[in-house]
Amino acid sequence: MQAQKTILVVEDERSLREAIVDILCLKNFLPLVAKNGRDGVKLALAKHPDLILLDLIMPEMDGMAALKKIREDAWGATAPIIILTNLSAINGNLAADALAHRPTYYLIKSDWKLHDIVKKIESILAS
Amino acid sequence: MRKNTAISTSDEIILKLKLLAREKEAVRRKLAVTAKKLAMTATRLAITAKEKEGVRRKLAVTAAKLKTSYETLEKKVLDRTKSLEMSRVKEEAILLSIGDGLLVTDEKGNIIIINATAERLFGKKSKDVVGKMFSKVIPLENEKGMAISFEKNHVITAPTTSSPTANPSYFFMREDKTRFPMAIMATPVVLNGMVIGGIKIFRDITHEREIDKAKTEFVSLASHQLRTPLSTVNWYAEMLLAGDVGVLNEKQKKYLDEVYRSNQRMVELVNALLDVASLEVGTFLIEPEPTDICKLTQSVIDEQRPQIDAKNLTFSFLCGKDVSSMQADPKLLRMVMQNILSNAVKYTPEGGNIALSIDLAGKKNLLLKITDTGYGIPKNQQNKIFTKLFRADNVRDKDTDGTGLGLYIVKSIVENCGGKIWFKSPYGNVKCGTTFYVELPLDGLKKSTQ
Known part of the structure; x- marks a missing residue:
């Protein structure tokens, strides 16, 4: 049997975090969780997960700052990271930041089904 | 004697x-x-x-x-x-x-007049700058603090052209290191056909920028706050419906489906409101890239196929053979297509016809035409059809899902992209359906900076 892939879920909203964790467990992934950007960066750099799901608006350190920190790391520079947020990249700064730090995808939670997010994760990990 | x-x-x-x-x-x-x-x-x-x-x-x-x-x-x-x-x-x-900063230069760019507002804005005295080169004594910079080179500085080059130049992204750093953004209008002074100097009007737009920023932040935050509970309902209902945590009975499935679909409607409404807010705040990003219009349209049609089939509509799509790839923002173009196509599908009764065609209109424009045999738009309401939140009387009871935002968004996008939209709906005793026309410039969109 293939080794379980580790997915780091960085999400401050409990209900959403638990839903993601549930579906990941169900689909045979190994979820790691962090409730803010700072913990997320720590866990990411310590555990080198196969993929990171990253929220943007969070306490302590926001997702964009976390993404920047992870990208500065040698491993993190190429790690697959999906920004999973409800914040539309409608202002220029956010869009420019997102472009600069190269997330693999930028998905809006309310537009995406959980099962489709899992499919996305699977396709990234398969490639 | x-x-x-x-x-x-x-x-x-x-x-x-x-x-x-x-x-x-x-x-x-x-x-x-x-x-x-x-x-x-x-x-x-x-x-x-x-x-x-x-x-x-x-x-x-x-x-x-x-x-x-x-x-x-x-x-x-x-x-x-x-x-x-x-x-x-x-x-x-x-x-x-004059309440705005005013600066007059001769044809060589030497300052002749500087008014009080400009003195205050730049923190310079008239006696220190009059007679000196504008570009030397008042160096402008861009948003990132980099000096704007002479060739790129439209404010300086304006006197050599004959029309006014306005560029929003100029900044000036005062000697006390305070910096402010400026709106500048530079106009050449023309006498007997000769450019003899230039007038530059400056305005400190710090306040406007702050308001814009506050609006954008509000929109961003509101979107985040509104979407979070909607996402929660979405995801849990989705897992329940998918049987991820056990099989539901028919009744439970039906009820949950209602919850899910209503929630979906809320998501769409929030998205539409966000689009409207972005359009109004002026932060709508236009990101043009070479786009295959026919392919994009076909994918929009495929998305709507279930609704088209459910109503037994006859649908035809014709993409002109000369239509090739053009510079367009696929995201925005998709929104335009989705809206006008879904309107045609929604407002055409069962068994009706919809014909969509895309072709070149002259050498410079692309014309998109969609004709349906639907309910039409009542004559007395045709002038309101692009108004925000407006819904025509004859469709309110037929489709309760509409937000009244679709055409408003479409019009805003099309006009922002330099195109136009119009329609014909010969609404009389007999309903003759509606034809919508969207014309877009072929030379494509200019990338928006904000």
Whole structure:
């Protein structure tokens, strides 16, 4: 049997975090969780997960700052990271930041089904 | 003998006297003539004197008149000079007191006039900058603090062109290191067809920027806050419906499906409201890239296929063979297509027809045309159809899901992209359906900076 892939879920909203964790467990992934950007960066750099799901608006350190920190790391520079947020990249700064730090995808939670997010994760990990 | 002698003496005397008398008479006559002459001369002199007096008097009157005229003239000149000076001072005062910063340069770019607002804005005194090169004493920079090079500085190059130039992304750093964003309008001064200088109007737009930022932040935050609970409902309902945590009975499935679909409607409404807010705040990102219009349209049609089939609609799509890839923002174009196509599907009764065609219109435009055999738009409401939140009476009861935002969004996008949208709906006793036209410039969209 293939080794379980580790997915780091960085999400401050409990209900959403638990839903993601549930579906990941169900689909045979190994979820790691962090409730803010700072913990997320720590866990990411310590555990080198196969993929990171990253929220943007969070306490302590926001997702964009976390993404920047992870990208500065040698491993993190190429790690697959999906920004999973409800914040539309409608202002220029956010869009420019997102472009600069190269997330693999930028998905809006309310537009995406959980099962489709899992499919996305699977396709990234398969490639 | 003595007697004779005596006689002769007296005769002589008489003779002499007579002679004398005659001579005297002659003298008297002469004198009388002279006197007469003198009298005449006197009379003439008197007349001349009188005449001279007349002339003198006339001259005096003329002189007095001249004096008055001169005085009046002098007063007039003085008044005129004063009023000219006043109006010059007034004009200068007006120029210098304009609420916006004003700077006038000659054709070489040397500063001629700087008004009080500009002095205050730049923290410079008139005496320190007048006569000096504008680009030297007032160096402008871009958002990132980099100096704007001479060639790229439209404010400087404006005098060489004939039209006004406005560029929103200029900044100026004062000597005290405070920085402010400026809106600048640079206009050449043209005299007899020659550019003789330039006028630059500056405005500190710090406040406007702050308002814009606050609006954007509000929109972003509102979107985040509204979408979070919607995502929660979405995801849990989705897992339940998918049977991820056990099988539901039919009734449970039906109820949950209602919850899920209503929630989906809320998501769509929030998305539409966000689009509207973004359009209104002016932060709508336009990111053009080479886009295959026909392919994009086909994918939008495929998305709507279930609804088209469910209503048994006859659908045709024709993409002109000359239509190729163009510079467009696929995200925005997709929104336009989705909205007008879903409207056609929604507002055409079962068994109806929808025809969509895309073709070139002239050399410069792309024309998208979608015709349906639907309910049409009532004549008296046709002028409101692009208004935000408006829904025509005849469709309110047929489709309760609509937000009244779709066409408003479409129009905003199309117009932001330099295109236009219009429709024909010959609504009378017989409903003849509706045709929507969208025309987009082929040379594509300009990338928006904000």
